[in-house]
Amino acid sequence: MSLNFFTLLQLPETFVIDLKKLDQNYQNIQKEIHPDRFASLADEAKIVSIKKAAEVNDAYQTLKSPIRRAEYLLHLYSIDIHDEKYTAVPQDFLIQQMEWREELETQKKNKQALEKLASDIQKNKSEMLSQLPGYFESKNNLNSAIKVTRELNFIEKIEQHINDALIEII
Amino acid sequence: MAYSDKVLDHYENPRNVGTLDKDDPHVGTGMVGAPACGDVMKLQIKVSDDGVIEDAKFKTYGCGSAIASSSLVTEWLKGKTLDQASEIKNSAIAEELALPPVKIHCSVLAEDAIKSAIADLKSKQGKLI
Numbered sequence: 001m002s003l004n005f006f007t008l009l010q011l012p013e014t015f016v017i018d019l020k021k022l023d024q025n026y027q028n029i030q031k032e033i034h035p036d037r038f039a040s041l042a043d044e045a046k047i048v049s050i051k052k053a054a055e056v057n058d059a060y061q062t063l064k065s066p067i068r069r070a071e072y073l074l075h076l077y078s079i080d081i082h083d084e085k086y087t088a089v090p091q092d093f094l095i096q097q098m099e100w101r102e103e104l105e106t107q108k109k110n111k112q113a114l115e116k117l118a119s120d121i122q123k124n125k126s127e128m129l130s131q132l133p134g135y136f137e138s139k140n141n142l143n144s145a146i147k148v149t150r151e152l153n154f155i156e157k158i159e160q161h162i163n164d165a166l167i168e169i170i
Numbered sequence: 171m172a173y174s175d176k177v178l179d180h181y182e183n184p185r186n187v188g189t190l191d192k193d194d195p196h197v198g199t200g201m202v203g204a205p206a207c208g209d210v211m212k213l214q215i216k217v218s219d220d221g222v223i224e225d226a227k228f229k230t231y232g233c234g235s236a237i238a239s240s241s242l243v244t245e246w247l248k249g250k251t252l253d254q255a256s257e258i259k260n261s262a263i264a265e266e267l268a269l270p271p272v273k274i275h276c277s278v279l280a281e282d283a284i285k286s287a288i289a290d291l292k293s294k295q296g297k298l299i
Contacts, residue, residue, distance in 0.1 A: 082206035084275035087282040089203035097203065097210045101231040150205035157208025 005059035005072060015073055015136035017063060026060045066129055067156060070149040073136065081150050089150065097154050104158065108165045118162045125155050173234050174268035180238035185245050188227040190214040198291025200283040204275055209236045213283035215247055215255070217291060223247045223255060228283075235273040239263050239280035252288055 006013040009025045033052050041049070062068045074081055100117065107113035128148050135145035173181065190197045192214070200213045209232025216225040226244040230237045242263060247255055263269075263277035 084204065084206060084278060087202040087204060087279055088286075089201075089205065091201055094201040094203050094210055094212075098201070098212060098229065098231070101210065153205045154203060154208045154210070 003055070004076070005062055008056060008059045009063060011063070013073070013076070015066075015070060016133045017069070019064070022060070022063055026056065029056050066132065067149065067152045070132055070136070070145065070152075074142070074146060074149060077139075077142065079142070079146060081146055081153070086150075089154075090147070093151055093154075097158070100158055101161075104162060104165065109169060111166065111169050114162055114166055114169075118159065118166075121155060121159060121162070125152065125159075128152055128155070173238075176242075176267050177234055177238040177269070180241040180267070181234040184228075184237055184241040186225075186227050186241065187229060189229065190216050190225065190227050195294055196291075198287040198289075198294065200285070200287030200290060202279055202282045202286055204232070204236075204279050206275065207232065207236075209233065209276070209279060211236060211240050211279050211283050213240060213243070213280070213287050215284075215287050215291065217252065221251050223250050223252070232279075233273070233276065235267065235269055235276040236279060238267050239269075239276045240283065242266060243280045243284060247284070252291070255284055256288055258284055 004013070009022060009029070011017050011022060011025065030053065033049050033056065037049075039046075062072050071081055100121065103117050104114070107117070128151060131148055132145060135141040135148065189212075190199075192199045194216070196216050196218070198215050198217065200215075201211070203210045209230070211230045211232065212228060214227045215223050218224050226247040228240040228244050230240045243258060246258060258281060260274070260277040260281040263280050264274050267277070269277055
């Protein structure tokens with residue numbers, strides 16, 4: 001069993017975390033277990049420290065991103081938001097997604113339009129992210145946390161496609 | 171990962187891409203999404219007065235397998251009754267397209283889109299009566 005990411009990085013198991021502390025703790029642990037420091041060790045010990053470094057890195061990347069952190073917390077509560085059987089995303093949200101995707105498709109060579117779309121989506125994303133702390137604070141609102149976290153996955157996807165389109169233009 | 175020939179065929183020549191009038195009482199619209207990959211799928215069916223599907227259109231933003239799954243079901247849906255349509259299983263879609271295990275969820279999405287379109291149509295027509 002691997003360690004809980006929060007425990008690994010010496011942080012309380014909450015959605016709102018001290019990002020400075022996350023960085024500090026991560027750097028301290030990386031220094032301690034960096035594989036280069038174990039160059040003289042036996043192969044077995046080296047492998048252990050390399051594994052540990054990878055695990056800490058994984059934990060850090062997960063906790064640093066608010067969306068990954070929300071998914072991980074839900075996972076700790078035994079909720080898999082990537083459950084493939086779940087497709088009943090709220091209709092109004094899907095309609096919005098369709099509209100954005102259509103806009104991206106028709107404007108994919110238009111830098112200005114894409115930047116406008118990206119900024120609209122960013123606003124939405126910020127709004128959604130700002131709701132998460134409240135939803136995680138009282139566990140009664142976990143259903144809302146699940147809904148928003150799922151929706152943020154769609155948002156990340158379209159952001160990625162817009163970025164790809166913008167790179168093509170440049 | 172390599173796509174099967176059938177997936178490639180539907181991906182390169184998708185059948186029945188488009189939109190039907192969602193306000194038409196004979197049209198049912200199904201919309202579903204897969205949070206794991208961010209795919210979104212819209213499937214619409216147009217049903218005659220005697221309950222046979224006359225037309226089906228789709229619009230999918232997602233991977234090749236998701237596009238192929240929805241394109242394939244629009245072909246399958248035409249000429250079927252609503253009852254027959256609701257019997258279409260994701261396993262049949264996956265088998266026809268030879269989807270690998272990691273892409274089975276695309277066929278689940280297509281099956282759920284059919285169910286969602288039928289439910290929309292029934293709730294619409296229920297309201298009319």
